Amino acid sequence: MKTRNLVAALSVAALAASLTACAQETTKTESGVNVIKDGDLTVCTSLPYKPFEFKQGEDIVGFDMDLAKMVADANDLTLNVVVTGFEGIQSGQALNTGKCDMAIAGMTITDERAKVIDFSDPYFDATQALLTNDESLKSLDDLDGKSLGVMAGTTGALYAKENAPAGVTIKTFEDLGLQAAAVSAGQIDAAIQDNGPLLDYAKANPGTFVTAEFDTGEQYGIAVKKDANDDLLTSINKVVTDSKSDGSYDEIYTTWFGSAPKS
Template sequence: MKSKWLKTLGMGLALSAATTAAQAETLKVVTDPSFVPFEMMDQATGKMVGFDMDILAEVAKRSGFEYDLNTLDFNGIIPALQSGNVDMALAGITITEAREKIVDFSDPYYDSGLRILVRANNDGVDALPDLEGAKIGTKIGSTSYNFLKDNLEQDDNVIPYPGSSDMYMALMSGAVDAVFYDAPNVGYFSSTRGQGRTKTVGPLYEGQQYGIALKQGSPWMDEVNAALADMKADGTYKTIYEKWFGTMPNSQ
């Protein structure tokens, strides 16, 4: 009798687990495919890879949701969340007061800032004031674009591009004199495709923090924040960080 009861109990538990797995909610998640190394397309597999993609996979596993991932131009991500067409987004999204009024943000998961990138032979730029009147490439809809418009007296030559690869190509071809954008993306480009042809200059401007963006009122906020906290506590976050950026600073 005991053996039969245990067998029945085991079957019941297995069925319950299978039912729970089958009922796991699938969230609609979007990312911007051009913010290297946070998110980028692996040409060999056709899948999105990068720092944010590893964070997303780990958060989903710990929070208990599945996700359907799609790509979207950065400028359309916040409106998509605001309209409720998507549930969540990871795309190096800076937490700002304006954005917090229309979407919800997780606790910060990455500390960043803005940086200047110029061609390697340009020795005339050491700080933002040196860019007055110059042609500057940045990304449309980004905080870097807003920062330039707010802090340059001559901002008529600030050129917003739809993707980061476009503005880097413009810099190397001479179409713009500098790029002003998120520091990790600028630094990664300068040390990879732009190595020997570009360099970062000046200080880090406008310290920023990235958050996972969710549609307002999302029931997953507590689970997402708990997952991020656990990842930092058990070293998983550090492992993911150093996979993409090298040694992790103490501030992260």
């Protein structure tokens, strides 16, 4: 396709997507929030990302799911979870096309993402970590001449791009499960990802180790459609604040991480 025709096609597609998003009908609940399905809080997430969100039997469970249920309960709604790709969540597409009311997926708040989605107040502190099957690999410099797995669209991928030596071969994976499995199988030498899921994986998979953590000062946020759902955002922020005050946040944190967060 010629460049001019490609640009025109993309412009038409973008306009169509915009019109579809604008035409999305919503229902206002008694609590004042707008939802795409009457009686439900429809929440997008991306799997697997244990212990934040993962499938257990037929259910989607995890720390994020418990927090999402608190938001649903606060608005007398039933939690309805939609599993989708992380790229569609962090780009705002899942929200713009009316796939869900809010998104929670262990997603770091960044300036770039905040241009296309509205974030709640931070609800979780995170950092990057290194998963490997060789305990001698304790830094990105140790990976010079070796391979490093990243997950597409993540802050870990960006950190690797900016900080890994030129001799590191970076391989991109679609999700955490494939990324971690590649380390276990010896297909790659290490993987970089948020510390919570990697610590959980190493604990459950003997022979893999978290050998380093990188203090990136990251914080997770819950997302809603940009400039379109202030009432829901206000409700989310209230749930996060109230749960930290009444102890319910510490309860779900202990359930999934073994102890309450450090104050």
